[in-house]
């Protein structure tokens with residue numbers, strides 16, 4: 238063995254039991270009680286700790302050119318932050334330029350990430366132009382990019398996928414086993430409401446909230462679901478933020494539409510009153526933060542399997558970047574940091590608050606993402622023969638969240654000052670320790686590109 242993790246409580250998402258884990262050549266080699274010592278093997282004492290499959294964040298935007306700037310956590314700092322937060326796999330996005338090649342966009346994004354990422358990563362591809370994307374889709378799937386994001390918004394960025402694009406993309410998934418991830422907001426209505434509220438005397442960032450009421454999300458969710466239903470296609474709703482949207486997903490799943498959904502810590506933990514604060518514009522993200530009733534419905538949805546995954550939509554902008562808005566809510570760089578705090582927040586405010594079980598935490602942040610996104614069981618599992626991506630989680634560590642203690646390249650945190658109980662003690666990526674007690678100890682370039690399989694599902 239190269240490493241033995243002793244006496245931890247293994248939390249697989251299905252079972253809980255105390256055991257040792259022996260690791261060799263980056264793989265889990267043995268799971269059992271009292272594994273014999275092995276000469277030269279590093280021993281990790283996990284007595285009193287949870288030993289879980291490493292966290293998987295299927296939604297990050299590292300060094301994304303967006304809103305007139307570039308998101309400030311790059312492939313280096315963003316994956317250091319992931320490791321420190323117990324996340325051993327991230328999935329970022331390549332964006333097809335309008336009229337351009339998806340395969341070239343994927344190759345360029347890989348070139349930007351390879352040699353710099355500290356944990357394993359994969360890519361989704363954002364489709365902006367169906368006529369150019371369609372002939373390349375099967376090739377992208379064959380190369381391990383098996384999920385495709387479509388934005389129902391961001392027309393002005395040139396990113397919007399219109400209804401025919403969405404419908405045809407969903408049709409293709411029936412044949413090639415890909416899945417369409419949809420950013421569901423109604424762009425035309427948001428533009429109308431933006432114009433309506435722009436010239437009114439408003440408390441700054443509050444205009445962001447007024448211009449994106451919950452129905453702008455729920456309508457788009459229901460439309461995307463309708464296209465999935467009529468085509469029999471495979472759909473995943475990203476960053477679901479509203480109770481009304483959760484109702485649409487819940488109803489569709491009850492009638493057996495193939496739709497899965499994620500929500501993010503920001504929609505569970507924060508509400509739109511924050512936009513009224515002096516620095517309210519820091520919190521601007523798309524979709525926007527919502528109301529306490531939406532938060533309650535999303536927590537319930539996670540517990541009751543109406544929603545299947547938690548991801549962060551990490552898209553970091555520091556205070557200098559956020560301040561570029563100059564009082565105009567249309568110009569705020571949209572996005573928040575989050576990959577580093579996902580597990581502690583979900584443990585504290587999900588498990589310890591009694592909203593869902595420890596098993597469910599592991600399902601939502603590791604097992605389900607691995608299955609849905611075609612990485613299971615290499616990722617998301619503690620079974621013998623799988624990648625030794627493991628987080629040893631200390632459920633008793635008490636911390637107050639502060640950006641000053643974290644690896645993210647951000648000079649503020651949406652969760653600043655929030656108390657949490659439980660933090661990753663040791664993060665292991667393919668058998669190598671990459672973080673201890675919230676500090677990165679790994680190496681730039683350790684992470685590898687993951688070719689994912691099609692037909693990922695929870696069924």
Ligand code: URP
Nearest residue numbers: 298522523550552571572
């Ligand atoms: O505001 C956000 N979420 N920025 C990242 C891009 C996106 O829509 O996911």
Ligand code: ZN
Nearest residue numbers: 420475476523
């Ligand atoms: Zn989005």
Ligand code: ZN
Nearest residue numbers: 296298550552
């Ligand atoms: Zn996103």
